Amino acid sequence: MTTLIKGGQVVSPSGAALADVLVDGERIAAVGAPGALGVLGAHETIDATGKYVLPGGIDAHTHMEMPFGGTHSVDTFETGTTAAAWGGTTTIIDFAVQAKGTSLQATLDKWHAKADGNCAIDYGFHMIVSDVNDSSLKEMRSCVDAGVGSFKMFMAYPGVFYSTDGEILLAMQQAREIGATIMMHAENGIAIDQLAAQAVAAGRVDPVQHGLTRPPELEAEATSRAITLAGVTGAPLYIVHLSAAQALAAVAEAREAGQNVFAETCPQYLYLSIEDLARPGFEGAKFVASPPLREKSHQADLWRGLRTNDLSVVSTDHCPFCFKDQKELGRDDFRAIPNGMPGVEHRMDLLHQGVVAGEISLGRWVETCSATPARMFGLYPRKGVIAAGSDADIVIYDPSASQTLSASTHHMNVDYSAYEGFSLTGKVHTVLSRGRVVVSPSGFSGATGHGQFLTRGLNQYLN
CATH class of the missing domain: 3.20.20.140 (Metal-dependent hydrolases)
Structure with missing residues (x-):
């Protein structure tokens, strides 16, 4: 199963650049210039135009x-x-x-x-x-x-x-x-x-x-x-x-x-x-x-x-x-x-x-x-980056959307929000976890048990 995320700005620590992302199964297969990956014939396409594509x-x-x-x-x-x-x-x-x-x-x-x-x-x-x-x-x-x-x-x-x-x-x-x-x-x-x-x-x-x-x-x-x-x-x-x-x-x-x-x-x-x-x-x-x-x-x-x-x-x-x-x-x-x-x-x-x-x-x-x-915490480059070979953990984020935080709409199992009434600019649009769409405008489509335990390496920042 392949998915093409097209038209978005892929964001890394160095900034953002227009690019398409091809997902094959649970991994990112390729990151390419806009339009360059379409010839590979993805089974599904997600239009990220006007949005950020984040790890x-x-x-x-x-x-x-x-x-x-x-x-x-x-x-x-x-x-x-x-x-x-x-x-x-x-x-x-x-x-x-x-x-x-x-x-x-x-x-x-x-x-x-x-x-x-x-x-x-x-x-x-x-x-x-x-x-x-x-x-x-x-x-x-x-x-x-x-x-x-x-x-x-x-x-x-x-x-x-x-x-x-x-x-x-x-x-x-x-x-x-x-x-x-x-x-x-x-x-x-x-x-x-x-x-x-x-x-x-x-x-x-x-x-x-x-x-x-x-x-x-x-x-x-x-x-x-x-x-x-x-x-x-x-x-x-x-x-x-x-x-x-x-x-x-x-x-x-x-x-x-x-x-x-x-x-x-x-x-x-x-x-x-x-x-x-x-x-x-x-x-x-x-x-x-x-x-x-x-x-x-x-x-x-x-x-x-x-x-x-x-x-x-x-x-x-x-x-x-x-x-x-x-x-x-x-x-x-x-x-x-x-x-x-x-x-x-x-x-x-x-x-x-x-x-x-x-x-x-x-x-x-x-x-x-x-x-x-x-x-x-020893997860890179499996996690934390939009790059070929990394897990397809991808967030498509709409920076122009607006939302108001409230206990009446959040999904945490708690009876109040510490940020009740906060008006925010930007909102998650679509979330992929290891290549599977788990959140979309249609709602939550993930599954209990999809998450896997991660055996982590050591701190990669040590002098």
Whole structure:
């Protein structure tokens, strides 16, 4: 089965050019000048005139079916990957969450059981390491052999995911040995817990306290400490969901010095702020995530970081909890509000607004949302590029279309939208996952179980 996508502007990190794309089965067979591929006689033709032709989006940070605070995120691998496809994301990398006292292999097996046969698009895993010991350190090598070459650790959440500096050092030493990348949730959780306890003791229990007790200085301190430990060990370091200008400054300094330090940010930190956490009543609970939303003044620094590549990737940290019954667990104590926000469906659209506003270029949009995560996490050139031989993960995007985001129209399995009422320019028109049309103007035509597990290589950006 061959499909010809004709008349569109094929977008890469270097920019856009008019070209046709021929898909044969699950792969891209050829990319050629307009009209040059028509002689090959495709079975189907998709007219992309006036539209962009993009490599499918790669969301390198999602949490489907994640246990947290006595509940779990409400998107399953089926609903979450379907919603991702609607938004032009054709690959997710989710997190297998090690519980204390369990092995990494048992954890990986558990997450395979959740995802296998249930995904509408392709997927991979990172491993959360929360129990550092001789056994888990040895298992990191077997995880790499199994295609999981990135390991997330936490400087936050004492008693749950938190690792001491000594444990982080040991894991980083092992990562350096096996070529893996350490991903870090960088917040000073010990200090944050003290501030949160003081707020509750003083009767300050509303959602905005989540942000006030997690100040940007404590994200910056932890980021700097993680960078120092990575420098001592020589391990590659990837800071997840960076939100604060001070933390970005630490990353920029390390990168300028030639250290293998990388960082991502998320759409919520580019468009939302602590003012949303302070909405009247309990509405602010919808915006509780960690790190928290910051003052709006941080947003200009984050956009600048995206332009300079000090922020290399835009992911979502998609971890949706319903407002009713889940976020409401923290009505009397903000510490009990499940941390996380929905967003996997809207990442590509929201970042396109940066193109519309002149914050980033068209090529940088594709780079941060697709090409760089493919390289960063060992999927390139299978993913992240429109080129012969690559998987036919292709998004046809209409830059002139308009849409309004709302919980009433999104496809995520959550009862609110963090971007309710946002008016956007641009919209996904058609999505192919490994050559199969899964989203079109006619609706969703994908299938549960189409998505395959991706055995990933190592970070391709290491000095």
